[in-house]
Amino acid sequence: MTLATGPASMEGQREIRRKHAAQLAVERTRLLYQGSLLPTLLMLLNGLVCAWLLWEPQHYLLVSIWLVWLTALVAMRVIQVAAFDSAIPDRQAEPIWLRMFLFGSFISGLTLAGAAILLVPTDSFVQQAWVFGLLGAATLSASVAYAVSLPAFLSFALPCLLPPIGFLFVIGTGAQHGWGWLGLILLGALIVVAWQVNRLIERSLMRRFQNQDLIEHLQRAQAGSARLNQELAKEVEQRRHVEAELREAHSGLETRVALRSQELDAANQALSKSEARLALALEASELGLWDWDLQSDEVHHTHVKQLFGLEPEYVTDMLRHLKPRLHPEDLPHLKRTLVEHMKGRTEDYRIEYRIRHTDGRWRWIEDRGRAVERTDAGKVLRMLGTRRDISVTKSQEDQQRLSAMVFEASGEGIVILDSDYTVLSVNQAFIRITGYSREEVLGRNIVELPCSRDARRYHRQIDDALQHTGHWQGELVEARKAGELYPQWLQLSVVRDHREKISHIIAFCADLSSRRESEERMRFLTHYDELTGLANRALFRERLQEANQRVRQGGRSLALLHINLDRFKLLNETLGHETADQLLKQMARRITNALPEADTIARLSGDEFAVLFDAYANLSSLARVTSRLLAKLRVPQVIEQQELVVSASIGISLLPDNARDVSALVSQAIMAMQHAKHLGGNNFQFYTESLQASTLERLQLEQQLRKAIDEQQLEVYYQPKLCLESGRLNGAEALVRWRHPTMGMVPPGEFIGLAEESGLIGPIGEWVLRQACWQACEWQRQGLRPIRVAVNLSVHQLRQGKLVSLVRQVLTDTGLEARFLELELTETQLLDSVEHIIATFHQLQALGVKLAIDDFGTGYSSLSYLKRFPVDYVKIDQAFIRGLAEGSEDAAITRAIIAMAHSLQLKVVAEGVETHTQLSFLNAHGCDEIQGYLISKPLEAEAFRALLMEDHDYAGQLEQVHSRT
Secondary structure (H helix, E strand, O other): OOOOOOHHHHHHHHHHHHHHHHHHHHHHHHHHHHHOHHHHHHHHHHHHHHHHHOOOHHHHHHHHHHHHHHHHHHHHHHHHHHHHHHOOHHHHOOHHHHHHHHHHHHHHHHHHHHHHHHHOOOOOHHHHHHHHHHHHHHHHHHHHHHHHOHHHHHHHHHHHHHHHHHHHHHHOOHHHHHHHHHHHHHHHHHHHHHHHHHHHHHHHHHHHHHHHHHHHHHHHHHHHHHHHHHHHHHHHHHHHHHHHHHHHHHHHHHHHHHHOHHHHHHHHHHHHHHHHHHHHHHHHHOOEEEEEEOOOOEEEEOOHHHHHOOOHHHOOEHHHHHHHHEOOOOHHHHHHHHHHHHOOOOOOEEEEEEEEOOOOOEEEEEEEEEEEEEOOOOOEEEEEEEEEEOHHHHHHHHHHHHHHHHHHHOOOEEEEEEOOOEEEEEOHHHHHHHOOOHHHHOOOEHHHOOOOHHHHHOHHHHHHHHHHHOEEEEEEEEEOOOOOEEEEEEEEEEEEOOOOOEEEEEEEEEEOHHHHHHHHHHHHHHHEOOOOOOEOHHHHHHHHHHHHHHHHHHOOOEEEEEEEEOOHHHHHHHHOHHHHHHHHHHHHHHHHHHOOOOOEEEEOOOOEEEEEEEOOOOHHHHHHHHHHHHHHHOOOEEEOOEEEOOOEEEEEEEEOOOOOOHHHHHHHHHHHHHHHHHOOOOEEEEOOHHHHHHHHHHHHHHHHHHHHHHOOOEEEEEEEEEEOOOOEEEEEEEEEEEEEOOOEEEOHHHHHHHHHHHOOHHHHHHHHHHHHHHHHHHHHHOOOOOOEEEEEOOHHHHHOOOHHHHHHHHHHHHOOOHHHEEEEEEOHHHHOOHHHHHHHHHHHHHHOOEEEEEEEOOOOOOHHHHOOOOOOEEEEOHHHHHHHHOOHHHHHHHHHHHHHHHHOOOEEEEEOOOOHHHHHHHHHOOOOEEEOOOOOOOEOHHHHHHHHHHOOOOHHHHHHHHHHO
């Protein structure tokens, strides 16, 4: 029989959802009132502190009115909570309670908003910080407590935060705008937290309601099953009685017909009486009697209307009328059973099958019969039997089977007890949790089992609760069979009989071990770093606040060390995350061992650590401790069969010597650390006021540089390159210049390094590359002689991995041929990701782009190392060119570079040529190209175009130089 979801079941589901919705609304209201006292009292406490902070003569009246109003609101809320707690459950379910709560939270939010707008002074940052912080704390606590209901949360958070935010943005200054942005961020965070808390609470409540419904359903199913079993037993007994009477009637009929045919009239009368009794018996038993003539296929059937929903005159043929109504899946089995009986292999014909009723549903039929007439050859001529509808019995069996499946598949342990706590049944989850088999617990008192350690201790309280309320739940510590103790959540509910006496007790037990482990794990991760085991950022801030309080109360001093590992990002990218993680754990152990006197050691982020010294002795001792730490950190260590030497940069800030609060202390330590890193790393620096000024100046310059990129304040200048062999200009180096609207031309040394540190060198380099290629192509379109334009690369562009595709795209967009583009990279930059740079250079060379090594001679490249790079040009650093006239060392180095480059089939470019003496030396030793002020300083695009149009021939000048040498 198929189960369909009809209107009744859909209506039942809607009713359950409505009931759950009502329960959820009531439970939310209850949770709101239960959780509102603490935020309300905190709001009053913070209001009192705010009133104390703002208690000035000009504010006496306004602060007093506001404080009286706040106190009245708190008192009203306390009275309201007391009234709700004293109300009966039916009255607590009325909507008026929620509306009263929403109205109160709305007025409370407006009261806090009024304080933020009317009371907070606009000229005192300290009072603003205190008042906004206290009001924000009250808002945060109340909003989190009200998050059980989103309307309650919004009715408080929106009137509390939106008016002050709007007020700060509309009439506030720059500082007030900052508070306004802080308010918007706080409001957004609170909405996300409230939404997540609301979801978790709703899921928990719905899960509890569903469990309660499931228990009620199981109880109803068990009661219905018992009732149906009783009815089935009565029906079976009636059937047996009818069958006995039927056999007796048939036996008497055959005997009287065979022995006393002369008494035909009397026998007919007896037969009539017997048939009448049979009809009554069949009517009482709801059995349908059928008589099938197999020769003619005619069938006589009673109870046709009840069994099939058909009129009796419609069912006359077995095969033509009844066979089409059989379920296709049951037809093969019915045929086999019928054939087996007709062949005499079974004494009776008995089968259960489905047949379609006229109402469209499938009904289960129990069919019994026997062949009553055969030929001499054994062929069946006639069969008699009975049919009855067993759909209800089948439904009960399905329900019992489903209940048994739910019982066994439940993740919680389920135990069914009688009223004396004797175990009647347990499911598989109980066996898994306790370790006891069914045979070990069935028939025994649950309280006397060794696994019921705490249940035995609290048996009296549990029994009293079950007798009076019908249920009990709580957390116990029980024992498994192996003796292991574990936390268990136990729920007990009673089942009562028709006399309201306890007949059974249903126990649900859940193992809380995994949940406890997860909670412990979460508590650890909340305050400690999972990788190193050190304090995390949250615990560090908490310890920092506590130390700050001790400093303020006792006049003590506080020192903060901000530690950053040098070149850790490169190690992470080169060696992989697993090796980097092992390195971080080793460095954490070294910091801990080197600083046993530290109060707190924390890992703030990937390679950043912080050390807190509460009440340090003096600066000299602090310097000795930091020096000892640096020495221990840079001791070589072997990780994954690789020897690594890692140094660190440390910034030190003091409180109250440098900073007035903990936020300034942290930012100052970071500034000092960054200064130590700028000095090359592997050192420590104390924070000074000049350092802050320098940092602010660099920060302002970075902001102006970002603005310069957006407003196109950057320009490209071009410095000519002279070919010494032809005496003509054959190239230019593209140099970026910054024309500031107020400061004028900003020197490249002031902003190029800043651009590399801030990551702006990427967009600047791409813009210079695109502009230089476009300008070179534009000069060609204007009819000028083609020249090679050189553009400097940064390591940042190489690390991005998009350089080749960028160059290809720029050449395509501008139309410049690849042979007229030269890319330069300094020698020291070649040592960073060597294999990656070599692969990139090969790809660029395949495009046809020329490649050059800039500032050659300042790095550490050897001849064997240099020949791996597929470059075309080597540029001698101008430091060697300036020293050509001062001594023989620079001249020897220059000659060696020229000879080495030519041996590798590379061309040599000398930069920074400013005198004829330098030109003579370079020309005499075979240098290929020069650039410098002797030829021309860097020029704007239009001035360089004019220089190209002159097409000046430097061959005569070079000839004079050559003749002088």
